[in-house]
Amino acid sequence: MNQDELKKAVGVKSVDFIESNSVIGLGTGSTVYYMIEELGKRYQNGDIKNIVGVATSSRSQKQAESLGIPMKDLNDVDHIDLTIDGADQIDKNFQGIKGGGAAHLLEKMVATNSHKNIWIVDQSKMADELGSFPLPTEVIPFGCEKTFSDLKAENLHPEFRLDENGKRVLTHNKNYVIDLKMGSIKHPHLLADWLDHQVGIVAHGLFLDLVNKVVVGYDDGPKVIE
Numbered sequence: 001m002n003q004d005e006l007k008k009a010v011g012v013k014s015v016d017f018i019e020s021n022s023v024i025g026l027g028t029g030s031t032v033y034y035m036i037e038e039l040g041k042r043y044q045n046g047d048i049k050n051i052v053g054v055a056t057s058s059r060s061q062k063q064a065e066s067l068g069i070p071m072k073d074l075n076d077v078d079h080i081d082l083t084i085d086g087a088d089q090i091d092k093n094f095q096g097i098k099g100g101g102a103a104h105l106l107e108k109m110v111a112t113n114s115h116k117n118i119w120i121v122d123q124s125k126m127a128d129e130l131g132s133f134p135l136p137t138e139v140i141p142f143g144c145e146k147t148f149s150d151l152k153a154e155n156l157h158p159e160f161r162l163d164e165n166g167k168r169v170l171t172h173n174k175n176y177v178i179d180l181k182m183g184s185i186k187h188p189h190l191l192a193d194w195l196d197h198q199v200g201i202v203a204h205g206l207f208l209d210l211v212n213k214v215v216v217g218y219d220d221g222p223k224v225i226e
């Protein structure tokens, strides 16, 4: 199976965990695309009833709406039962890096308001240690050169994320993304704590202690790891 087929297989499989009468957080990305597509099918044929979705990006919002899935804003639900999202890298302790699609701030807000979180990934995302995938941060434009210098001084190898025209990528909230290209993250909790205390950084892509179930796409089919 190619990577896209693996993503589709886990996206479809993950919908088995969605129950009727629940509020579902919808992540962002090419793997989540398949999950939302399958959820739309099962909602339309009545296998899953009475759900509300909470999106983590305008992409997922639009896709879910186009399939007729009722959607609400995070402000308008009192809880989320389950969020299903993709990830960029997951270590053996289920700690993860997210934000490859620059949606990590909204994804983290939805994830931390969810009773349960499931990640869906193809096998290439599983790693012994985090860090070979660059760690995204989201920084406010005001004073961003100072924020950049602080990250550099900490030896975190920052780089502004650029689009195909060489312009700085803007997030949903019109902030910049600085990727940290460290190669290896030995102490994710210490790093997350330091990043959490930097005033100009709105969010970072370390998602720690949030997930206890991952659906991984292997060539012989999706496996649920808990």
Ligand code: 5RP
Pocket (backbone or CB within 6 Å): 027, 028, 029, 030, 031, 032, 085, 086, 087, 088, 097, 098, 099, 100, 101, 102, 103, 104, 107
């Ligand atoms: C977006 C994310 C995505 O979930 C992550 O990048 C995985 O994406 P994909 O399923 O396309 O590989 O964190 O901010």
